[in-house]
Amino acid sequence: MHSLGGPNLPRNFHEAKKLVKTIGVGYKSIHACENDCVLYWKEYVDLDKCSKCEVSRWKSNRKSLDGRHMYKVPKKVLRYFPIKKLLQRLFLSSKTASLTRWHDEDCKKDGLLRHPADSPLWQDFDERHLEFSTDSQNICLAFATDGFNPFRMNNAIYSVWPGICIPLNFPPSMCMKPSNFILSSFYTHSW
């Protein structure tokens, strides 16, 4: 957004949302059971109750005045950022696209540990999956997650858990920088 400058900023919220959608950083909301049993997706999309613990999917059963419409507010929502689009976005800029090959081409291979690509695990993985490692543009990810309390609510009964994917192909100056992390999912966990 910063590179767009003042006059090029979207005029209203609707335009901003449209812009975000074209870049491919939008998310899907997937409803979840209150007790973390199932996600309401695929074959469970239309369910109103959890198939395991029989808890309702919705917060209230309030109906509109004429009784035709029901206000359906989900109890728990998982925000899922489709990872395919986010990975494709790495290749949209020629700079980052060429840097995804860094771990294979420009990384010094003298046995010293500087980067995850020097680790025995990475080399072992490359040997086992030759079809994967022959194309050095293929991305190796690390997955991290940790809970935190939003808005410094220390007495909150839930915590928010972001699931973050970190592409490890890049040089050390870019590899573990927060700006290069990929947020892949976002959910709440109640104690």
Next chain:
Amino acid sequence: MDVFLQPLIYDLLDIFENGVRTYDASTGEFFMLRAAVLWTILDFLGLGNVSGSTTSGEAGCPECHQFTCSLRLGNGNKTIYMDHRRFLHENHPFRFDVDKFGGKTEFRPAPTPLSG
């Protein structure tokens, strides 16, 4: 908690096996992009959430699983984990030391972690 990772795992499996057709701006060509998760970076609480194994109570150690040596303190209302002499090598003098370790010898081997 691991339920919430279903969409991510579903997509990652698809990317690893089939790949996604991606435009590469540096070469100007389309190619099949694939991705793999090599590491997970978690604290102990997150490990319990992501892997689905228990991280508290009687079998609180994911490495020792059912062979975890736990002891409930009646007055403290806490579970503690002892018997670390299992992890020493077979002929370590501590294994035979009765006086300093509560009047017991220890001849059990270290538990083997679960695979897969």
